Amino acid sequence: MNVLAFDTCFDACSVCVAQSRDEGIAELASALERFETGHAERLIPMIEETMRLAGVTFGNIDRLAVTVGPGTFTGTRIGVAAARGLALPTGIAVVGASSLAVMAQAALRELGSLPQDADLAVAVDARRGQACVQLFGASALEPKSPPQLLVIEEAGRIGSGPLIVVGSAAEAVAAAAASAGRRVTARLPHLLPDAAALARMAFELPASQAPLVPLYLRPPDAKPQDGKSIARAQQ
Secondary structure, eight states: OEEEEEEOSSSEEEEEEEEEETTEEEEEEEEEEEOSSOHHHHHHHHHHHHHHHHTOOGGGOOEEEEEOOSSOHHHHHHHHHHHHHHHHHHOOEEEEEOHHHHHHHHHHHHHOSOOTTOEEEEEEEEETTEEEEEEESSOTTSBSSOOEEEEHHHHTTOSSSOEEEESTTHHHHHHHHHHTTOOEEEEOTTOOOOHHHHHHHHTTSOOOSSOOOOOOSSOOSOOOOSSSSOOOOOO
16 A cells, blocks of 8 residues: 655645555655745645655555644645545545644654653644643554643643653643643654654554545634625725
8 A cells, every 4th residue: 555645734844655565664755844834835846756756656546644733724724625636536545634643653753662651742832822732642543632722831731640742832831840840851842743654654544534624723813804895994
């Protein structure tokens, strides 16, 4: 089975083509670029480049995988829309995963096994004194909580035992936990979702039976204007 995975949720764009083999999962080609804007312009060319390096076409792809959020409003929408747009004409099955679960997968591979009885929390700075948080144990495929938008102090209380926190809000969450008398370790503050981690998860995730929809934990900052027209300036 060949998987094409991609992510555009936060300040990066990444693509990976992976293949399942008898001896395990092989990464055929991958790319990750960090930037805050430009996901829409870069994603499709990056998919084309990565597939060319992997030596595959859409006829060889058995499954598409994409992060569905949380993330920036525009970035999340771009990735989900691309997955739906590619699946419609090709009929390729699609799987979705939370961006935080993909980060947990990458963190677990980098950190190795967790200390005994410890949990892993992924915490991404959402500004306004809040963080996008999800709690995991030893597997990113079996989260212990859904993705949540929490104030930093609440995030410091997530879980009940020893905790390792990763992501851009990790240090703030650890500091909040310490002020409440809890010991929390902050690691990997620059961690972002990586399509290579998503591709490894995709072989075990169930295919979606309905079109994927973005996962937003907060409504967009831009809102439609109230009323049907712009009020005339007074003469």
